[in-house]
Amino acid sequence: MTQLALVIDLNVCVGCHACVTSCKQWNTSGWAGPMVDENPYGADPTGTFFNRVQTFEVGHYPATETVHFPKSCLHCEDPPCVPVCPTGASYKREDNGVVLVDYDKCIGCKYCSWACPYGVRELDAQQKVMKKCTLCIDRITDQTLPESERKPACVLACPTNARLYGDVHDPDSEVSIAIRERGGYALMPEWGTRPANHYLPRRKTYMHVSPEELQRADNPLTKEDLTVYTGEETLDDVTW
């Protein structure tokens, strides 16, 4: 069975929020929309976002790491939000593993958001229905789009290509290879939710310069006379 998912490369994410607003603009006018904003021009503005970037610091100065961490529905293989739904609004698609909400059935009871250990469900406070990342279901299943565009809006937007997208059940897919070869990990595996989305860790490149590398026969300094004799007295003139 296909399981579509995102693999997010923390090694290159710079926290620019392109994924946040490209998601919003696609989905607010799409199948999963609208994505309402509350107090859009007033105090305490807030609104529905299927994808948010959290930035936090790790360690103490000067050994500080600043981490940008995009978060959205992880499309769990065993999603705890589905069985708790009293109306069957919350469901996992069989053809591609995407977890969705049918707004027509949703009664806004929030059981699913309590069940979700990742806090990625967003209650539309105006319509009183639960909304969430759909992996842009109306893009990825739209056969009228060219194949190169049949991807979530966030994936297409991301300037650092930090969001890989594909079938994590296909061992030869880009995402499976990335998870396998670059230390991809799932969030909070102890919950047994088996998130489909994965994260790739930071990697560091170091350089070592050995002392020998500073001593070269072709050192350009050897081309310049380092001293000039201008007639001043030396030990060679006065000792015997």
Added chain:
Amino acid sequence: MKDPAAHPDRDIGHTEVKETTCYMCACRCGIRVHLRDGQVRYIEGNPNHPLNHGVICAKGSSGIMKQISPARLTKPLRRKANARRGESQFEEISWDEAMDLLTERLGRLRAEDPRQFALFTGRDQMQALTGMFAKQFGTPNYAAHGGFCSVNMAAGMIYSIGGSFWEFGGPDLERAKLFVMIGTAEDHHSNPLKVQISKFKRRGGRFVSINPVRTGYSAIADEWVPIRPGTDGALFLALIHELLKVGLFDRDFLIQYTNAAELVIDDPDRDDHGMFYRDPETPITEGCTDPQNKLWWDRERGAVLTHTKGADPRLMGSFTLADGTPVKPSFQLLKDRVERYTPEWAEGITGIPAATIRRLAYEMGVTARDQKIELPITWTDCWDNEHDSVTGNPVAFHAMRGLAAHSNGFHTIRALSILMTVLGTIDRPGGFRHRAPFPRPIPPCPKPPNSPEAVQPNTPLDGLPLGWPATPEDLFVDADGEPVRIDKAFSWEYPLSVHGMMHNVITNAWRGDPYPIDTLFLFMANMAWNSSMNTTEARRMLADLDEHGNYRIPFLVVCDTFASETVAFADLVLPDTTYLERHDVLSMLDRPISEFDGPVDAVRLPVLPPKGECRPFQDVLIELGGRLGLPAFTTADGRPKYRNYPDFVVNYETSPGSGIGFLAGWRGEFGDKVLKGEPNPRQWEQYAANGCVFHHELPRSYQYMRNWNKGYLHWARAHALTRWAEPITLHLYSEVLNRFRAAALGKRPGRRPPERLRERIATYFDPLPFYYEPLETQLIDKIRYPLNALTQRPMAMYHSWDSQNAWLRQIHSHNYLFVNPQTALAQDIADGDWIWVESHLGQVRCMCRYSEAVEPGTVWTWNAIGKAAGAWALSADADEAKKGFLLNHLIGEELPTNGTHSGVPPFSNSDPITGQAAWYDVRVRISRAEVQEPRISEPQFPPMRPVPGQASRPRTRWQAYVAGLFDRH
């Protein structure tokens, strides 16, 4: 719900897709705008665009919210007769009335004294037109925002290597192995840089970030090297010291392509001390900026002309020419200069351990030397040497405002340019690479006017409004050596202020120094808020009356798209369009979007009709030019020459028959010429058919070593990019600077600075870089103000534009002062506390946020988030006004006088060479606000009222945007 798979999105409503160019920031990515029933449904990156290759950022993805913003201005407005400036009380007027009013007033000023009209513009990317309008009008008082942005970066590098970062050049990360980024915020060249950094990291490149703050790009650096603000120059000089000491410099590159081996006269008693020795017998290209009549000291033959075949010149030593002139290669002078700049010395200034500085120098030097790139590309240099490959040293740098916005920034950036040069990385693979029209001569040819006679009634300005002084004779001063421009640019106070000094216009005009003006016309510049230093005072000056009860700045015109803070102060408001509603050009005459491989320019095409009565500012200027009878905008019989901007762009030539126009692509009668060619009436259609972008890829042999690449330079001359095909020798040693110093020391015939400025010029016009403490820091009590305060823009916002954007403001609705916990704890300040931040000018109240990602001597905040209450159509209690704050209130536009009054107005708080605003020099102290104090930011201003024509729809709690349905009932 319906099955999403069964209902393609494009079947909902009437769908159209139009291509244009983004302007949510200054990157200028190609975009495809999807419309549904005439409303924007989706904006995506254009995958075929050479700049962004399909990606788009948070701002670009939020263009929809710009379009529907309630802050949109939609009608021309006039201040009500009985209202005061700043009260935001306006009445609607028609465009005819507005244009009549402007024509009458400006026509009178032009006939009497064109200086009385000052035109200053923000980050507009249409300087080709605005500058031309000012020149045609005849006023010297024109500039864009470069003086308070990053002119040090442009000038420091262009006066050294003939090119600069961002539009004009950048790091070749495709081939670099080591990338060092210094003082870079996250808003410049943002998408291309993000794309390149991520690819670079994935290829295993090593990325070092040197910055007081670790955010954004720095977050993914392999190593973060925190540095104290304003000390980068000390770091670069120490790195150069170490590279020279150990022998990690590219000797061949320095000899062939820089003035390192060229002989400088070394006799302090002679008038020509510090100038290159020039052989009078050698024929030179007349008028060329840097003629090739200089000498090397060949180890066998002694003095020889530079580039004598077979010569092997000395880089070091001290020699005497046959006529008895003592000389040294300029490299020896550099070595002498950096002798004292040891890593241990720099450690005390920068806060970076000496061992780290040494290690960084070795990493750079060894990578440059041992990982040399060789590309199988043949090319010919200017001296007719054939090369069968292009080689490069893969160490790349990028730097921006963190270096520039200090009063020592010019020399800091000269030092960086020299560091890059010593490593042999200029226009070579893996290093720094130019973007057309750069490289240009050092300095480029255009000059500002050089005397008050250049300004005459009813006559265009004699010279370009901005230019590149090469000698004191190029300064725009009067017979006493005093400024002609209102901002004092190109005067002896700030001789190389090549982008003007917009940050001093309001203060100078208010003070009447050097003279009062009548009309200040601001286009897209928020000078009553985040684009002014000392903002509280700037607002007071804009509304200040003289002893007769008249405004000290009599008439203020503001053209903008949004109800900014500045609009409240206008006498006349002109509503501009958004980027989706107009034609634009991103012109080779201004700041194009060229790639390393060749020139690129682009256009915007209107995707939507203008809102309300909005008119593109370009159309307004062209109509105004016609009405005022400015020669370039009128026919011989005095009628307007152009219908509108698109008509102008196609038909205008810089001079009759020059073949140079605003757009470089598809020129000539048949659209088959590039860069130069007759006007092509179908040019807009050609751009439309090609994704709104023109990209001319150069042959590979012209893509590198362009300063000295004979084929490229002749191609550039043939296509009117440059005047000379002479090699552009890199200026390790700046003879240009020495000319100004010689004038100050009385060692040069011609112009001399006024007495009071001689020491200043002699000090700062040093032909070699040196480190000095920022000017304001030298003048204030460092014990009282122990902290440096910085601002930077977040990636999701650009300038002050985006607080009116309902989506982007949810990412940053207010700003904190970020403080290292050890610094905060010393003042008993807890995370989240309200605090006072005080500078020598005053204080602001804001909230403190702990951050371990900031050097403890630095505090910083996001710029341009805090807003004046009611501005930008936000409610008076919006977070931006009550929790957000503006640091600018603490930053002086002039240097502190410490109570002394010499009768002479204070110097601008700027770099003494370029006039770059020294935003980042400000020093502060912080203290906890008392618990009983109100928990809102200070200062506060009376809320700005909405202006007529602002969004009519009711302010509701909810806003749900769905394309095709929004606001349609």
